Each structure stands twice: as C-alpha cells, then as structure tokens.
Amino acid sequence: MTGLLKFVGLLNAAVWFGAAVLFTFGVGRAPFSAEMKALLGPQNYPYFSGAIAQIVIARYFRLQFVCGLIALVLTLAEWLYVGRTPQKLRFGLMIGLCSATLMGGLWLQPKLKALHALKYGASAPAEARAAADRSFRAWHGVSMGINLLLVGGLGAYVWCVAHPPDQPRFVAALKFRS
DSSP: OHHHHHHHHHHHHHHHHHHHHHHHHTGGGGGGSHHHHHHHOTTTHHHHHHHHHHHHHHHHHHHHHHHHHHHHHHHHHHHHHHOOOOOHHHHHHHHHHHHHHHHIIIIIHHHHHHHHHHHTOSSSOHHHHHHHHHHHHHHHHHHHHHHHHHHHHHHHHHHHHHSOOOOOSSOOGGGGOO
C-alpha cells in the first residue's frame, strides 16, 4: 500500500508543479498575445483579454486547490497507515504552498477581478478608473511574484516527494517491548 501512496503522491506533485509551470510560462501569457489582440480587435482587446485571463486563472486555482488537498490527504493517509510522522521540511513546504494557493485564489484573484471591472467600467469616473489601474498593476505584480515563488516551491516539493529520506532497515528494539 505504501508503494501506491508514494506513486500517487509523486504523480500529484508532478501534476501540481507541471500546471504551475505551464500556466506561468505559457497559458497565462496567451490572453495578452498579439494573436489575441488581432482576434479581439483593438477596441475590445484590453477588457476582454483581461476577462479571459480571469477565467483561466480561476480554473488554474481550482486545480491548485485540488492538488493541495490531495497532498494533504496523502500525507495524513501515510501518517495513519504507516505510522510515519511527516518530515518537517516537506510538511512545512506543503502547508506553505497550500497557504499561498489559498491566499492567491481566495483573496488576491477576487481583488484583481474587482479592480479589472472598475478599471474598464464605463460608469466609473475617470479618476476612479485611473486609481484602479494603478492598484491593479501593483497587485498584479504581487500576484506574479507569488506565482513565481509557488513555482520554485513546487519544484522543491517535487524533489522532496521524489527523494524521501532513507528509512531504517531494521525495526528498533523498543518496538518489541511488552
């Protein structure tokens, strides 16, 4: 059974890391490409490219939530089934990654979505739109920084899952006490 837990844990970590790399360096840039600008037209491009990006980001964070939850459940299952307490580094890294994912998906992305709507809202005054634009740019930079940290942290997490510490070969004598 532990072989299955290890396989599923490694597969989950690889999917989690792969999704973050694909989104950060590929899919996340697509709504702002020259091809998208040509497709949407110059007058529709700024608003709709941002709206498309918001939809993609929401799905990305759902996948991140699921992968984080699976990692937590697998760690709990390994602890209960095998009786092995989680490694401090691996467990701390996983908790940090899950926390950053929750912060990005439940706090930062809704804030960016609201700022995007205000930035392009026709009924909003010009100074409110300009302030929303400045705020959006600042928070978007924070979001990108957190996402790059997530990619690095997930790379380290994959390494921790793929290279578990050596287990003792023999059972300690204390286990045979009556």
